[in-house]
Amino acid sequence: MIHIGLIWNNSKDLEFLNNIKLYTLGISCYYHDSAAALLKDGHVIAAVEEERFSRKKFDDDFPKLAIDWCLKEANIKPNQIHSIAFYDKPILKFERLLDNYIAVAPRGLKSFLDVIPKWIHKRLWIKHEIKKHLDGFSGELIFPEHHVSHSAYAFYTSSFEESAILNADGVGEWTTTSFGIAKNNSIELTNDIRWPHSLGLFYSAFTYFLGFKVNEGEYKLMGLSSYGNPKYYDMILNEIVDVKDDGSISLNMKYFAFTHDKVMTNQKFSDLFGIPRRTESERPSQIHFDIGASAQKVLEEILLKMTFYIHKKTNMKNLCLCGGVALNGVANYRLLRESPFDNIHIPPSPGDAGSAIGCAQYAYFIHNKQTRIIENNHAKRIRESVYLGPSFSNDEIIKFLDSKNISYEKLTRESLIEKTAKIISDGYVVGWYQDKMEWGPRALGNRSILADPRNAKMKDILNEKIKHRESFRPFAPSVLEEFASDYFDIDIPSPYMLMVANVKQPEKIPAVTHVDGTARLQTVSKESNSLYYDLINEFYKITGIPIIINTSMNVMGEPIVNTPSDAYNMILKTEMDYLLLGNNLVSR
Numbered sequence: 001m002i003h004i005g006l007i008w009n010n011s012k013d014l015e016f017l018n019n020i021k022l023y024t025l026g027i028s029c030y031y032h033d034s035a036a037a038l039l040k041d042g043h044v045i046a047a048v049e050e051e052r053f054s055r056k057k058f059d060d061d062f063p064k065l066a067i068d069w070c071l072k073e074a075n076i077k078p079n080q081i082h083s084i085a086f087y088d089k090p091i092l093k094f095e096r097l098l099d100n101y102i103a104v105a106p107r108g109l110k111s112f113l114d115v116i117p118k119w120i121h122k123r124l125w126i127k128h129e130i131k132k133h134l135d136g137f138s139g140e141l142i143f144p145e146h147h148v149s150h151s152a153y154a155f156y157t158s159s160f161e162e163s164a165i166l167n168a169d170g171v172g173e174w175t176t177t178s179f180g181i182a183k184n185n186s187i188e189l190t191n192d193i194r195w196p197h198s199l200g201l202f203y204s205a206f207t208y209f210l211g212f213k214v215n216e217g218e219y220k221l222m223g224l225s226s227y228g229n230p231k232y233y234d235m236i237l238n239e240i241v242d243v244k245d246d247g248s249i250s251l252n253m254k255y256f257a258f259t260h261d262k263v264m265t266n267q268k269f270s271d272l273f274g275i276p277r278r279t280e281s282e283r284p285s286q287i288h289f290d291i292g293a294s295a296q297k298v299l300e301e302i303l304l305k306m307t308f309y310i311h312k313k314t315n316m317k318n319l320c321l322c323g324g325v326a327l328n329g330v331a332n333y334r335l336l337r338e339s340p341f342d343n344i345h346i347p348p349s350p351g352d353a354g355s356a357i358g359c360a361q362y363a364y365f366i367h368n369k370q371t372r373i374i375e376n377n378h379a380k381r382i383r384e385s386v387y388l389g390p391s392f393s394n395d396e397i398i399k400f401l402d403s404k405n406i407s408y409e410k411l412t413r414e415s416l417i418e419k420t421a422k423i424i425s426d427g428y429v430v431g432w433y434q435d436k437m438e439w440g441p442r443a444l445g446n447r448s449i450l451a452d453p454r455n456a457k458m459k460d461i462l463n464e465k466i467k468h469r470e471s472f473r474p475f476a477p478s479v480l481e482e483f484a485s486d487y488f489d490i491d492i493p494s495p496y497m498l499m500v501a502n503v504k505q506p507e508k509i510p511a512v513t514h515v516d517g518t519a520r521l522q523t524v525s526k527e528s529n530s531l532y533y534d535l536i537n538e539f540y541k542i543t544g545i546p547i548i549i550n551t552s553m554n555v556m557g558e559p560i561v562n563t564p565s566d567a568y569n570m571i572l573k574t575e576m577d578y579l580l581l582g583n584n585l586v587s588r
Helices: 011-019 064-074 090-104 109-121 123-133 146-156 199-209 218-225 233-240 267-273 286-314 329-338 355-367 378-386 394-403 413-425 458-467 481-487 530-543 564-573
Strands: 023-028 035-040 043-049 081-086 140-142 162-168 175-183 186-194 241-243 249-251 318-322 343-345 430-433 447-451 476-480 499-502 518-524 547-552 578-581 584-587
Touching: 023 064, 023 355, 035 064, 035 355, 043 064, 043 355, 043 378, 081 123, 081 355, 090 109, 090 123, 109 123, 123 140, 140 355, 146 162, 146 175, 146 186, 146 318, 146 355, 162 186, 162 286, 175 199, 175 286, 186 355, 199 218, 199 249, 199 267, 199 286, 218 286, 218 329, 233 241, 233 267, 233 286, 241 286, 286 318, 286 329, 318 329, 329 343, 329 499, 329 518, 394 564, 394 584, 413 430, 413 447, 413 530, 413 578, 413 584, 430 564, 447 458, 458 547, 476 481, 476 530, 481 518, 518 530, 530 547, 564 578
Parallel strands: 023 081, 081 140, 162 318, 318 343, 430 578, 476 518
Antiparallel strands: 023 035, 035 043, 162 175, 175 186, 241 249, 430 447, 447 547, 476 547, 499 518, 578 584
16 A cells, blocks of 8 residues: 555545545666656556657667656656656666676677676666656655566556466566466466577567667568568477477577677578578568568467467466567467467557556556556547657647748648548648657557558558668558458457558558558547548548558658657658648648
């Protein structure tokens, strides 16, 4: 229970006590995707990644700017925060690093000299950093374990009263994969796989070998894999990873270098596949596609084995999936279709950034034993899970436009929807900047670039002229929720763009249909995002297609836009045709 050190003497005092709001701050940083989140009486009221302010993609530094924005958004001072939670236990993580370097010595000296000083001079002093930045805070600092923070985020954003939990990522403190059970105010992780045997690092090794950056390019590998055939599947299982019937794994470490070096794989890995690691500038060839397809299939099969074992052990009908591996939409779809669980929930930001919310939820619901009230309104749960970031009023947007002498046309809400839908249907590319910024790695209709899915050439136009990225990268469709099953082989909402489903009518929406006949879809309901829904619905009235291409408003190597200035820069440095900043239309 929470004790407040005052004596209450009369009804006015009791009324004041009842009006006290409990603010809980969650922080994630120092590995990748630094973020901060603020809870008010257990409800998430603000959450944002540090990169959106610093403009440094995947920023891993202490999230000063994100924390400051959260407090400003809530209009509170540090002394009003009851508890602060950090998303893992730094001492345990440091212990694992030291233990690892001792085990691999004398290899790893260069890595040791690079990594350990960062911990000694900075990362071990996170408690000091928090108190220094939040001067006046006098509450409790809490450090849940990494996978507990993941689990709390997945469970407390679900509608489940109880659920099995599956965590799969690179590594937390020692644990790389874990499972257990969550009920009301408790999370118990009963089984785990430990460093260095990691499903996340297995996939990251192939990400690295195929020429992408670790912790950044895993989704690129997922897109690349669709172009290949899994011809190396058996070889990977025979040589690289040993998989048991329960899904537990053991990596053959003779092929990996990540325990002692900054690179993921070694020469033996290259020799096994008969090619050197692909460089970033090298055009992918069929062997790269095939290796990617093989790694993807192994990942999926391991996850399926895990879910069957967990279902047998927990006897639960619900599963919460979390950790960075849960961002793999192709694998998620297979689990949805083939796993024994009746229901699967994946939160919108299942990686490390999401744990800023998760550790705060752990502090509130578990550590402080506060009552959990399940939100059964699906659309409201989506709104409170996603649209949590900064917003700018129409007056603030106009002030920016006028200050830069930018020409624009003011629109009403009705004309905004009608004109934008018509522009998109005429084949133009539109920047759509509205309301609160999304939480997580996906733009879900508020910081988006939109286009017509009927135009088969639109995929190449967006990749080359707008996003400036690899040609094999697919684009996502946003579909009106009630039409989702007409166009995609899916019978549940997919509001967070975390499912890659088969396309039923690819001839009608070629620009969002990937080479293997799939698409990573976002379902949109009127209740979850009324403005975006009305825009897609207006496009549907014009074209007969209830779908719009949706990709995040950024170019390769940059974070999603935050301010109106960030958004306007997109129209300056790309060939985007129009930008809708609130109710204001800016033409190229």
